[in-house]
Amino acid sequence: MSSAWTPTSTRSQGSLRLLCETYGDMSAKMTAPAIRSRKGGTKIAVITAYDAPSARIADRAGADIILVGDSLGNAVLGYDDTLSVTVDVMVRHTAAVTRTKPNALVVGDMPWLSYHLSTADSVRNAARFIVEGGAGAVKLEGGRKRLPMVEAILAAEIPVMGHLGLTPQSVHAMGGFKVQARLAEAACELVEDAHALAEAGVFAIVLEGIPDIVAREVTASIPVPTIGIGAGPDCDGQVLVFHDVLGLSAGTPPKFVRKYADLGDEASVAVARFFEDVRSGAFPSDAETYHMPEADAQEFLAERRV
Numbered sequence: 132m133s134s135a136w137t138p139t140s141t142r143s144q145g146s147l148r149l150l151c152e153t154y155g156d157m158s159a160k161m162t163a164p165a166i167r168s169r170k171g172g173t174k175i176a177v178i179t180a181y182d183a184p185s186a187r188i189a190d191r192a193g194a195d196i197i198l199v200g201d202s203l204g205n206a207v208l209g210y211d212d213t214l215s216v217t218v219d220v221m222v223r224h225t226a227a228v229t230r231t232k233p234n235a236l237v238v239g240d241m242p243w244l245s246y247h248l249s250t251a252d253s254v255r256n257a258a259r260f261i262v263e264g265g266a267g268a269v270k271l272e273g274g275r276k277r278l279p280m281v282e283a284i285l286a287a288e289i290p291v292m293g294h295l296g297l298t299p300q301s302v303h304a305m306g307g308f309k310v311q312a313r314l315a316e317a318a319c320e321l322v323e324d325a326h327a328l329a330e331a332g333v334f335a336i337v338l339e340g341i342p343d344i345v346a347r348e349v350t351a352s353i354p355v356p357t358i359g360i361g362a363g364p365d366c367d368g369q370v371l372v373f374h375d376v377l378g379l380s381a382g383t384p385p386k387f388v389r390k391y392a393d394l395g396d397e398a399s400v401a402v403a404r405f406f407e408d409v410r411s412g413a414f415p416s417d418a419e420t421y422h423m424p425e426a427d428a429q430e431f432l433a434e435r436r437v
């Protein structure tokens with residue numbers, strides 16, 4: 132918990148105390164090995180964040196991992212998919228998150244084509260998330276196909292999180308955002324991919340958009356934590372997109388999303404109230420206005436009158 136944060140009300144102090152009592156000491160900086168050691172233990176709580184305000188909110192709430200996901204493309208930048216997001220953009224947003232000095236482990240999501248061309252290129256791009264972005268780890272999508280890149284990044288001492296199942300960067304290859312590993316053969320392939328990533332040394336694997344039975348089998352058969360999103364309740368942790376959790380996303384969310392607030396609607400009401408006050412003249416009040424010392428005000432007006 133950042134010491135700079137001062138709760139503004141008794142109620143928030145109480146809620147914060149409750150959070151600390153529930154989740155223990157949240158003041159220690161989370162690391163990839165610490166996440167790795169949580170296999171089978173207390174469930175790992177993960178959320179995306181893309182900027183300083185969302186990172187502060189996530190960290191105060193007790194996130195174990197803040198994922199600067201390339202879902203930034205859909206959630207914030209208005210694209211229909213994640214494919215237009217570049218390393219430059221991801222690194223800039225990762226740095227915005229880490230400048231808030233969260234206790235959560237910050238994982239930077241490597242965008243499409245940043246780890247597909249060569250191992251050297253992949254390590255160079257991963258290193259930008261660490262050096263320029265201040266992240267503690269990177270995430271990349273894919274299994275055995277990406278193993279040489281995963282191994283090269285790990286060999287450069289950068290912790291890697293895997294991502295299997297519905298991998299959004301493969302949207303065209305998958306023929307849309309479709310649940311994966313629905314049939315036995317594909318499910319066995321996914322389990323093999325998970326084993327290969329775990330053996331390579333990833334510290335955790337995101338399982339997205341797969342049947343619960345497949346996630347359960349993967350979780351039971353690998354020694355590193357699985358983090359589910361649309362993968363049922365048996366993973367070692369769960370992740371959701373920040374804007375989906377808070378009701379800030381456009382359109383109908385997928386069925387695995389649980390919305391915990393309707394901040395989009397609340398925000399529109401608040402901004403509409405501001406506009407109403409502007410139009411009625413109720414904003415700004417005298418207390419919201421700067422004044423000159425009386426003598427200077429008189430002198431100024433006298434100067435203007437000559």
Ligand code: KIV
Pocket residue numbers: 179198199200201202203240294337339360370371372
């Ligand atoms: O980009 C992202 O936010 C993700 C998570 C949804 C797992 O990859």
